Amino acid sequence: MIVDSDKDEKRKVEINSESGFNALKEVLQFKVVYWGPGESGKTTNYFRLREKFDAVKLNKGYSIETTDGRTLWQDSIRLSFYFNLKEVKFNIITQIVTATGQERFLSTREYVLDGADGVVFVADSDPEKMEQNKRSFRELSSFTHDKGIPYVIQLNKRDLENAVSLEDFKAGLGLPKTDEFDDGAPVVYPTVALKGDSVRRCFEDLMLQIIFNYFYN
Numbered sequence: 737m738i739v740d741s742d743k744d745e746k747r748k749v750e751i752n753s754e755s756g757f758n759a760l761k762e763v764l765q766f767k768v769v770y771w772g773p774g775e776s777g778k779t780t781n782y783f784r785l786r787e788k789f790d791a792v793k794l795n796k797g798y799s800i801e802t803t804d805g806r807t808l809w810q811d812s813i814r815l816s817f818y819f820n821l822k823e824v825k826f827n828i829i830t831q832i833v834t835a836t837g838q839e840r841f842l843s844t845r846e847y848v849l850d851g852a853d854g855v856v857f858v859a860d861s862d863p864e865k866m867e868q869n870k871r872s873f874r875e876l877s878s879f880t881h882d883k884g885i886p887y888v889i890q891l892n893k894r895d896l897e898n899a900v901s902l903e904d905f906k907a908g909l910g911l912p913k914t915d916e917f918d919d920g921a922p923v924v925y926p927t928v929a930l931k932g933d934s935v936r937r938c939f940e941d942l943m944l945q946i947i948f949n950y951f952y953n
């Protein structure tokens with residue numbers, strides 16, 4: 737049974753009678769959006785997460801693509817995790833969606849971003865994609881401006897031979913030169929989504945930020 741515990745629709749209290757006693761469990765629902773320029777690897781991140789979190793997925797998930805494998809609308813899946821905080825067991829239900837990077841579908845991107853609790857910005861290491869990285873990052877900032885939505889920045893395709901250097905990438909996006917922010921979080925997560933490298937860590941770090949933001953902001 738699920739009943740509303742307060743006015744906040746993200747937060748519900750679930751009362752379940754398991755093994756003869758009533759366990760009280762809080763349920764929190766979040767939405768994470770993968771955002772970035774066209775073909776930077778958002779859908780690849782999504783597929784790798786779906787594999788890695790296979791045991792905790794709530795639905796099969798779906799991908800809506802054009803015939804050439806580009807995202808038309810979005811990819812989406814829901815996962816269920818447990819998280820203990822101050823002796824309360826929370827059930828965290830997270831919907832993961834990827835926005836399309838294609839310029840011509842700008843309006844759908846804004847819609848996909850609606851209600852996001854956190855964003856993974858997926859940038860492309862191809863030096864020729866630097867302008868697109870910058871444009872997409874500016875676009876994201878304009879949508880999330882003033883909303884204080886937590887985000888992490890992923891620099892994908894680190895396996896490319898001519899991959900842009902981390903320094904040039906940070907300078908291009910106007911990011912701090914340091915490796916980490918004051919709270920110890922990496923400024924940029926280098927990934928190879930194709931192989932699944934660091935995809936899960938990047939997602940889990942964002943989830944912690946989202947949960948922290950929810951309780952303390």
Ligand SMILES: Nc1nc2c(ncn2[C@@H]2O[C@H](COP(=O)(O)OP(=O)(O)OP(=O)(O)O)[C@@H](O)[C@H]2O)c(=O)[nH]1
Binds near residue numbers: 895
């Ligand atoms: N070399 C390399 N290629 C990658 C990596 N990640 C993704 N790709 C390739 O990049 C291409 C685009 O990947 P997608 O995941 O479809 O990109 P997307 O960001 O979802 O693209 P749109 O939905 O069209 O915006 C595919 O051919 C992937 O195989 C990576 O880490 N390294």
Ligand SMILES: [Mg+2]
Binds near residue numbers: 778807834837
């Ligand atoms: Mg895609």
